[in-house]
Amino acid sequence: MHLADLMEKSEGGQFLILSHLQKHSPSSLSEVMAETEFSKATLNKYLALINDKAQENQLALSIEVVDENLRLLVDSDTKGRDIRRAFLDNAIKYQLLIYLLYHGQFQAQQLAQELLISEATLGRHISGLNKLLAEFQFSIHNGRLKGPEHKIRYFYFGLLRKIWASADWKQELDKKERQTEIATLEELCGAKLSQGQRLDFVLWSHITQQRLKVNACQFREIEQKMKGYTDNIFYQRLFHRVDQLFSGKHIALSYEDGEMLILFAFLVTHRILPLHTMEYILGFGGEIGALTTQLIQEMKTKKLLGEYIEGPVTYELSQICGQVYLFSGYLLQDKHKYQLETHPPYGFSSHDYREVADSIFSKLPLFSQATALDKKIRWEWLQLMDYIVENSGRQIKIGLDLTVGYLGYTRMTEVLKRYLEYNRFITIEAFDPATDYDLIVTNNPISHSKRIPVYYLKYDLDLTDLANIRQMIYGDANS
Numbered sequence: 001m002h003l004a005d006l007m008e009k010s011e012g013g014q015f016l017i018l019s020h021l022q023k024h025s026p027s028s029l030s031e032v033m034a035e036t037e038f039s040k041a042t043l044n045k046y047l048a049l050i051n052d053k054a055q056e057n058q059l060a061l062s063i064e065v066v067d068e069n070l071r072l073l074v075d076s077d078t079k080g081r082d083i084r085r086a087f088l089d090n091a092i093k094y095q096l097l098i099y100l101l102y103h104g105q106f107q108a109q110q111l112a113q114e115l116l117i118s119e120a121t122l123g124r125h126i127s128g129l130n131k132l133l134a135e136f137q138f139s140i141h142n143g144r145l146k147g148p149e150h151k152i153r154y155f156y157f158g159l160l161r162k163i164w165a166s167a168d169w170k171q172e173l174d175k176k177e178r179q180t181e182i183a184t185l186e187e188l189c190g191a192k193l194s195q196g197q198r199l200d201f202v203l204w205s206h207i208t209q210q211r212l213k214v215n216a217c218q219f220r221e222i223e224q225k226m227k228g229y230t231d232n233i234f235y236q237r238l239f240h241r242v243d244q245l246f247s248g249k250h251i252a253l254s255y256e257d258g259e260m261l262i263l264f265a266f267l268v269t270h271r272i273l274p275l276h277t278m279e280y281i282l283g284f285g286g287e288i289g290a291l292t293t294q295l296i297q298e299m300k301t302k303k304l305l306g307e308y309i310e311g312p313v314t315y316e317l318s319q320i321c322g323q324v325y326l327f328s329g330y331l332l333q334d335k336h337k338y339q340l341e342t343h344p345p346y347g348f349s350s351h352d353y354r355e356v357a358d359s360i361f362s363k364l365p366l367f368s369q370a371t372a373l374d375k376k377i378r379w380e381w382l383q384l385m386d387y388i389v390e391n392s393g394r395q396i397k398i399g400l401d402l403t404v405g406y407l408g409y410t411r412m413t414e415v416l417k418r419y420l421e422y423n424r425f426i427t428i429e430a431f432d433p434a435t436d437y438d439l440i441v442t443n444n445p446i447s448h449s450k451r452i453p454v455y456y457l458k459y460d461l462d463l464t465d466l467a468n469i470r471q472m473i474y475g476d477a478n479s
Helices: 009-023 029-036 040-056 080-088 092-103 108-115 119-136 149-163 166-173 176-189 195-211 220-225 233-239 253-267 275-284 287-301 311-326 354-361 372-390 405-419 463-478
Strands: 061-066 069-074 139-141 144-146 396-401 426-430 439-442 454-456
Touching: 009 029, 009 040, 009 069, 009 080, 029 040, 029 069, 040 061, 040 080, 080 149, 092 108, 092 119, 092 149, 092 195, 108 119, 119 139, 119 149, 149 195, 149 220, 149 253, 166 176, 166 195, 176 195, 176 233, 195 253, 220 253, 220 311, 233 253, 233 275, 275 287, 275 311, 287 311, 287 354, 311 372, 354 372, 396 405, 405 426, 405 463, 439 463, 454 463
Parallel strands: 396 426, 396 439, 439 454
Antiparallel strands: 061 069, 139 144
16 A cells, blocks of 8 residues: 555645655656656646645745756755645545544544535545555454454554654653653663664554554454464563553453553564564564574575574564564555665665565565565565675675874774774784785785785775775675
């Protein structure tokens, strides 16, 4: 599902133009018309409406048309979530979803009056919305959300995460009960959460607090999928702190297992828990650990991993496996998000692993849900491959032979280490003729009998030199 699917037709069209220009600005009118399939008259109308909406919502955003070319101008302080919210606020489907989150249920006649539409129009919107929500395996039925509770919360998390304003985040983060929940989780993990992890955690808690008001949540699927984890020590620790983790809200005994398993499922799939905690959980076993092991074995078969697998690699693979095991669907920001055909995710790797991904995932049915989640997971896996290639485990030794004195040598060493992101597989040391190196960096002419790559500095170590050195290291590693 794309976010624009929840918008009204006009706003969705305007958002499509914006999404294109965010990736390709400036663009000619003909290019935008080809991308959007709008006529010139419709395009010009939508451009005027975009500028009007930006002004109404006090967004520092505009589109200029100069010589048949469109240019998007956005102030650096203008946040993407504020832009997305502006195009969603008046959408019936969006308002309907928000109403259900905060009220739990609705009467068709009353809600139609509140939304200033007829009951027939409301019915059409519900029907259209249910077709979209099928990707997430829940629906609206008789004025309520029906389906696995963890998938309902997962959908709302993806929606609100894209549209909450800074003030919304701050208000939630400042609440005393959220602070208590964060402190409890940090105590159980033995580690501090990053600001990003805190924000994601409090958003999930906010959604949970709204859903606790619903008396008919369906926990059967999560209890079935996570039944192997109820004996996990970390899960047991969470379970014994139920009051602190749910803001002291009373949870019926029959619901406690379901609620805790949903929280646990979120924590182990959304990069909230620290590495050492996830390693402990995966070591316990369970379906997520088994699927992660299976994926690793498939990657080893393709010779993508060496004998030693770094903890961060296992961690990322477990997050990917957890998402496909527990959840369905994904709410994409726009049609360009995770579009592998035109926007490969690689930073340094010259190899294209898309065919390898297809080969591996074809053997793991959970990775082929035929939803937008497939796109997201493949993108994340390909990014991980880029990291693995760059940090392949090959020890690289660089010798520095510099006539710059001690201070100059120390400074250049630190600059080079920092530029290479302190890769633990790279050693940088003073050049010793008796030592073998993978690369020598020098401002001296060197006569060396062995065939060792040499990079000659013409002047001081500058950005061009750094980029060339990096290419020599990783380009060689990728070959």
